[in-house]
Each structure stands twice: as structure tokens, then as C-alpha cells.
Amino acid sequence: MRTILVVGGGYAGFYTAWKLEKKLRRGEARVIVVDPRPYMTYQPFLPEVLAGSVEARHAAVSLRRHLRRTRLIAGRVTRIDHAKRTVRVRPAVGEEYPLEYDIIVVTAGAVTRALAVPGVAEHAIGMKHVEEAVAIRDRLLTAFDQAAGLPPGPQRRKLLTVTYVGGGFSGVEGFGELLTLARALVRRYPELSRDELSFHLVEASGRILPEVGDGPGEWVVRSLEKRGGRVHLNTQLLSANDGHVVLSSGEEFESELIVWTVGNAANPMVHNHTDLPVNARGMLVVRADLRVGTEQEPVPDAWGAGDDAAVPDLAATRDGATTVPNAQHAVRQGKLLARNLIATLRGREPKPYVHHSLGVVATLGLGRGLFQFRRLVVKGLPAWLMHRGYHVLAVPTWERKFRVLAVWVTAALFGRDIVSLTSVQHPREEFVAGAGATLRAPARKVVAPAGETR
Incomplete structure (x- = not known):
């Protein structure tokens, strides 16, 4: 064979x-x-x-x-x-x-395209694999837990600041979904307010989502900014050392979470x-x-x-x-x-690959989306439903389709889970800490009851 x-x-x-x-x-x-x-x-x-x-x-x-x-x-x-x-x-x-x-x-x-920006390799995280998406979610949830225990100030502002670098589909969709999650989370934290959230999307060119037209792209920017996000167009990330973000526009701020989605190489x-x-x-x-x-x-x-x-x-x-x-x-x-x-x-001639685009569809957060096919543009909830419908049909195997649908139905009834499992990334920390404490503990003398010997 x-x-x-x-x-x-x-x-x-x-x-x-x-x-x-x-x-x-x-x-x-x-x-x-x-x-x-x-x-x-x-x-x-x-x-x-x-x-x-x-x-x-x-x-x-x-x-x-x-x-x-x-x-x-x-x-x-x-x-x-x-x-x-x-x-x-x-x-x-x-x-x-x-x-x-x-x-x-x-x-x-x-592979993810990397640029020689100081601090990115040490502090940023990509969004190309499942592990990265889970880590982004857990870091945001952990940051909320930590910020709720701090008084208002620089450290609390840093924990509630998120920076996405790259305005393509991956960056815009991730930014929109995470912004929606963060705004929903605030309701669970009475110590925090939506005004304290600081979400930044940095794009080096003059527009986001290059696959869609200028009009829909501008609408997406307005939609994100209306919900509290900031979109920095014609702006580059100059450095991110220790989470200190410096932009080419001259703006500087501290950011706990930096996500790198600048495209492929x-x-x-x-x-x-x-x-x-x-x-x-x-x-x-x-x-x-x-x-x-x-x-x-x-x-x-x-x-x-x-x-x-x-x-x-x-x-x-x-x-x-x-x-x-x-x-x-x-x-x-x-x-x-x-x-x-x-x-x-089998001795036959192969066929050429020809595919006419079916349009582009993007999620911008729960209940918000964008669809464009030539001059047809659909926005908001209908586009978001189209996004979900298309991708549940496109994901391979019926087993995966049913599992995804089941999670969507559960979330619609009971809301999204907001438990952070950051500790999963370091599963031995508690064991090592406990073992170390046991070894450092002073030996206790055991006294035998009367009439017994040890």
C-alpha cells in the first residue's frame, strides 16, 4: 500500500x-x-x-x-x-x-505573527488555541476577584484593564465577547462598577475588520465604543513591559491582560x-x-x-x-x-479549487453580531443568530453540534458560568505548599495514656 x-x-x-x-x-x-x-x-x-x-x-x-x-x-x-x-x-x-x-x-x-515589541513575549497571550482562550477567560475572572478585594487605586485599575492588539476577526470577536462578559460580571461584584472597566483595542491601520466594507467596519467601532470599549486606530503598541502599555499615540496605561492577535505568519x-x-x-x-x-x-x-x-x-x-x-x-x-x-x-484528473465567498459573519458579544454578503449587511441580534446557526452547522461531527447546542441552551436558562479555574494551570502549587508546611512543622511529642508504653 x-x-x-x-x-x-x-x-x-x-x-x-x-x-x-x-x-x-x-x-x-x-x-x-x-x-x-x-x-x-x-x-x-x-x-x-x-x-x-x-x-x-x-x-x-x-x-x-x-x-x-x-x-x-x-x-x-x-x-x-x-x-x-x-x-x-x-x-x-x-x-x-x-x-x-x-x-x-x-x-x-x-503561526501567530510576532513583532519585536518589548514585553509582549513575556506578558501577552495569543488567541489561536483552546488553551489560550481558557487562560484569557480565567485571567479576567481572577482579576475581578482580586480587584473586588482592593480599594480604588492604580492596582485595581490595572486589574480591570484589558488590551487587545490586532483588529482582524480574531481580535475584534474576542474583544467584543470579553467586553460583554466583563460588563455582565460587574453585576456580580457590588464592590466594582462598569465605569472602572477599561478595554482597549489597538489597530495599526486606519480600520478594523478588513474583510468587511468601510461602513460596517465603522459601525462595529461605534458599537464597541458605545459599550465602553476604546478603539485606537492608526496606533501601534510600542512596549508592554510589566504590563505597562505604551502606544504610538503617546497614551500610556497599566494593563493586567494583554492579548496579541495581529495575524498570521x-x-x-x-x-x-x-x-x-x-x-x-x-x-x-x-x-x-x-x-x-x-x-x-x-x-x-x-x-x-x-x-x-x-x-x-x-x-x-x-x-x-x-x-x-x-x-x-x-x-x-x-x-x-x-x-x-x-x-x-485512480487515473483521473483533479479539479481546481473555486469557492465564491458566502459572506462574512462575526460575533461582537452576546446578542450582537455583523453579517455582510456583498451589499447586504445585517447587524445586531439577527446577525448574531446567523453566526451561531452557521457555525453550529459548520463544526464537524454531529456529536460536537449537539454538545454545543446543549451548552447554549443551558446558558440561556441559567446564565454563563463565572468560575475561574486559573489554578488548573499550576495544579501542584497547593500540594507543594501543603507538603512544605508539613515538613517545616515542629515535631509534636505524643504522650501515651497511663498504663501504656510507646
């Missing part, structure tokens, strides 16, 4: 392997997926995870549960040598080793450690049918899709356009890649 190696278990990788399992004939090929995480993150749910509207585990789709005939390797591919049909795999435990294949599918995904492995062709931005060069290479020089037995691939956008009006890195494209590319790969195995 031929071995098909899928590098990365994100949207494109998961759907490629999932569809291959369903369409491959018995004995036709074996599939291997290499990814450091045992699940696919459904990223559109991350803003609702940090707001407590979706349970964290429900935004993650287990690879082992749904890829039952695929060999799963918990690790990272560190190098691709396609000339020798070999990759280097660094497992979660153990030494790095070579792994051979016949056909490779590169869906490693992009090329995957370092794809950019630097492969003999497959990449473009000037470090993205994999891919044809319209998702085979690696160009129309004139295709690379045999190599395929690519998702955020780390420069897939030609045949539905775009301008020449040379590539598909934007979002879930809408990655899911569809993964499905088509599986069909095209099987077609080539």
Missing part, C-alpha cells in the same frame, strides 16, 4: 484525512497524520470559549475519536525532504526520527526546512488543483492546502490573488484535496 502522510491536523489536515478514510478502498493506501495536539481546534468558537458561551472541550474535535483508520503521531514534522520522500518527526516523548512516505499533504497551518518549518517550493512570503506554492508546484512544473506526490499554502483564488477579480487564510477556505480545500488525491490514484 502507498503511504499518505498528512502534516498537520488542523482544518485542512483533519478534513483531508477524514474524507480519505471514507473514500479510500480497502488496501488502496494508508493514512498517517502528524500533529502535536490530539485534536482539531474549531477556531470560530474561541471567542465564545473565552466568554463562557461554549465549553472549551466542545471547540476541540478529537482526532483519535473521528479518524479511526488513520495512524496518529503526536509530534511535529521538523523537516521535509521530498526528494527522498522522508520527513523528520520530533515526537512528544523520545528522540527525533525519520518517517518515509509515498505522498505528502502539507497542511501545517500558519508563515510556518517556520514550511518556510525554512523543506525542499518544496515556497514563495517570497514563505508560503507553499500550490496550483489551483492543490498540487504543489506551478502549472508548468508540478511536484509529483505533493499536495498542500490551508493557511500555509498560497492557493490561487480563481473566484477573485484580480490576477495573482490567493485565498485568504480562514476556516471557510481550509475546510473546503481539505475536502477537495482528498477527492483530487484519490482521483489521481
Whole structure:
């Protein structure tokens, strides 16, 4: 049997392997997926995870549960040598080793773009994975608990200050959801008031949400500011040392929580450690049918899709356009890649990837949203309902759909859970503290009752 190696278990990788399992004939090929995480993150749910509207585990789709005939390797591919049909795999435990294949599918995904801003690496947190969304939520809830025990002053203001850097979909949706959660939390804390909340969204360009029109983008800014947020356009973060935020506008303030959502960068492995062709931005060069290479020089037995691939956008009006890195494209590319790969195995011609956008939809907090399809714009509650309806249909597997729906119904009846589990990130602290106290305690002399000896 031929071995098909899928590098990365994100949207494109998961759907490629999932569809291959369903369409491959018995004995036709074996599939291997290499990814450091045992699940696919459904990223559109991350803003609702940090707001407590979706349970964290429900935004993650287990690879082992749904890829039952695929060999799963918990690790990272560190190098691709396609000339020798070999990759280097660094497992979660153990030494790095070579792994051979016949056909490779590169869906490693992009990484968070990092800028050399002092203090960001030490104090900021991203919003690309479930763990990060949970940490953001827990840090906000912990900050409220701590602020409620302090008198008004600088430390209390810092605890109630949140800064988001990046005005794309990830940043705006996360900012809107967290702002909604914070305003709802204040009602549970009589010691605090909404006027003490300080939420900042920093964007280097002159607008947010570049995928929507100017008018809807301006409406989003007004909506966020009406609810107490501050949107800093044409502004850059200069430093964030020890939570002290300095903006290019000259404004400075202390911020307990800093979230970094400035966009994606090329995957370092794809950019630097492969003999497959990449473009000037470090993205994999891919044809319209998702085979690696160009129309004139295709690379045999190599395929690519998702955020780390420069897939030609045949539905775009301008020449040379590539598909934007979002879930809408990655899911569809993964499905088509599986069909095209099987077609080539059976001697048929693959089909080009063409997808006309279905519009963009965003959540801006509980009961607030935005939808745009060409000139049609829907705002507020109807758009928020459209967002939830679309994504509960889009999340893979019926099991996940029902779990998400159950949480939404429970939250509608009883409200969102506001318990912080920050201690989960350091589970041994209480044990170590207790053990240390026991060892430091002075020995107590035990006196035996009369008539007994010890």
C-alpha cells in the first residue's frame, strides 16, 4: 500500500484525512497524520470559549475519536525532504526520527505573527488555541476577584484593564465577547462598577475588520465604543513591559491582560526546512488543483492546502490573488484535496479549487453580531443568530453540534458560568505548599495514656 502522510491536523489536515478514510478502498493506501495536539481546534468558537458561551472541550474535535483508520503521531514534522520522500518527526516523548512516505499533504497551518515589541513575549497571550482562550477567560475572572478585594487605586485599575492588539476577526470577536462578559460580571461584584472597566483595542491601520466594507467596519467601532470599549486606530503598541502599555499615540496605561492577535505568519518549518517550493512570503506554492508546484512544473506526490499554502483564488477579480487564510477556505480545500488525491490514484484528473465567498459573519458579544454578503449587511441580534446557526452547522461531527447546542441552551436558562479555574494551570502549587508546611512543622511529642508504653 502507498503511504499518505498528512502534516498537520488542523482544518485542512483533519478534513483531508477524514474524507480519505471514507473514500479510500480497502488496501488502496494508508493514512498517517502528524500533529502535536490530539485534536482539531474549531477556531470560530474561541471567542465564545473565552466568554463562557461554549465549553472549551466542545471547540476541540478529537482526532483519535473521528479518524479511526488513520495512524496518529503526536509530534511535529521538523523537516521535509521530498526528494527522498522522508520527513523528520520530533515526537512528544523520545528522540527525533525519520518517517518515509509515498505522498505528502502539507497542511501545517500558519503561526501567530510576532513583532519585536518589548514585553509582549513575556506578558501577552495569543488567541489561536483552546488553551489560550481558557487562560484569557480565567485571567479576567481572577482579576475581578482580586480587584473586588482592593480599594480604588492604580492596582485595581490595572486589574480591570484589558488590551487587545490586532483588529482582524480574531481580535475584534474576542474583544467584543470579553467586553460583554466583563460588563455582565460587574453585576456580580457590588464592590466594582462598569465605569472602572477599561478595554482597549489597538489597530495599526486606519480600520478594523478588513474583510468587511468601510461602513460596517465603522459601525462595529461605534458599537464597541458605545459599550465602553476604546478603539485606537492608526496606533501601534510600542512596549508592554510589566504590563505597562505604551502606544504610538503617546497614551500610556497599566494593563493586567494583554492579548496579541495581529495575524498570521508563515510556518517556520514550511518556510525554512523543506525542499518544496515556497514563495517570497514563505508560503507553499500550490496550483489551483492543490498540487504543489506551478502549472508548468508540478511536484509529483505533493499536495498542500490551508493557511500555509498560497492557493490561487480563481473566484477573485484580480490576477495573482490567493485565498485568504480562514476556516471557510481550509475546510473546503481539505475536502477537495482528498477527492483530487484519490482521483489521481485512480487515473483521473483533479479539479481546481473555486469557492465564491458566502459572506462574512462575526460575533461582537452576546446578542450582537455583523453579517455582510456583498451589499447586504445585517447587524445586531439577527446577525448574531446567523453566526451561531452557521457555525453550529459548520463544526464537524454531529456529536460536537449537539454538545454545543446543549451548552447554549443551558446558558440561556441559567446564565454563563463565572468560575475561574486559573489554578488548573499550576495544579501542584497547593500540594507543594501543603507538603512544605508539613515538613517545616515542629515535631509534636505524643504522650501515651497511663498504663501504656510507646
